[in-house]
Amino acid sequence: MVRHRPKPRQIQILFHYFLATFLFFYLLYLHVLHTSFSSPPSAPSRTCAIFFYGLAKNLPITLPSTFQKIILPNPTCTIYYQTQNLTHTTTPHALWDSENGTISYTALLSSNISNILITPPSPSPYLPYLLSKCCSPGSTPTSMSNLHQSWSSLSLLIPFFTSYSHIGIFRNDVVFIDEVNIFESDFAIPRWGSFWGFNDRMFYGKKENAVKWAERFKRLKEFDEPILKGETYLKWLLKDEKIEFVDTCFLRVRVDGRIKVNDCRAGDRPYDPANPHLEQ
Ligand SMILES: *[C@@H]1O[C@H](CO)[C@@H](O)[C@H](O)[C@H]1NC(C)=O
Ligand SMILES: *[C@@H]1O[C@H](CO)[C@@H](O)[C@H](O)[C@H]1NC(C)=O
């Protein structure tokens, strides 16, 4: 049996090798120590943007709570306010209310909101498909085309999400009742409607989840039901996501100024009984 004995030269090389390895890891340790102490304790990459979208039907009624409950409580967020370039709207609903009236953007244009996007109504290849899934009880082809317009508005906003880590997305035709802090959740959707389910009008949370919530057209043709409703489609679209349902509440506003007071838990959180616009 031949026993290998290290020569002094080999021992020297081995020693230098271990010394170099030790120095490398020590320097790495110092580097990590330095970086973790020189950054602020909160994640530096938390940046946020808040988007309002849709058809801003009655700005004098909707803007005050938009500032109080959403914009002012989130002072670090960049605000984008999108609305369609329409001067009037008419929606004859089959079962419940119809609306008909003119729209003025004066209150918006004279506000201090810096990013205002007034976009023309956009035709898209998805409208005929959506109309072929018409209509759930209470909706009409007009409400289907309004749904299509609101989804188109959302699509316009998605490219802006990339620069931010947290996103809030809100409709522009509502009165906000509850204050929102958009950092509070990774994937928040308020409960909504008679079945207290998926709300297709409000989201806040992380950017990746904002894209999942806002991208309505990409998987539309996979939806297998004969009739499409905004809320049931969203429920199907997000079936694999971990969603936090929140109690945040808002009331829809019609173009003529009527406020849908029953939107919050069938009216058990009334808005302001003295308000002349209340509709019972
Ligand atoms: C809306 O569209 C009309 C043309 O239809 C245009 O003249 C007007 O400047 C637009 N308004 C805004 C605020 O973009
Ligand atoms: C909407 O109101 C306008 C007047 O403001 C009227 O001329 C028009 O006929 C109304 N449309 C419907 C569908 O009621």
Ligand SMILES: *[C@@H]1O[C@H](CO)[C@@H](O)[C@H](O)[C@H]1NC(C)=O
């Ligand atoms: C912007 O306008 C709102 C509503 O009028 C007001 O509450 C807020 O203080 C204003 N913000 C700035 C920075 O001027």
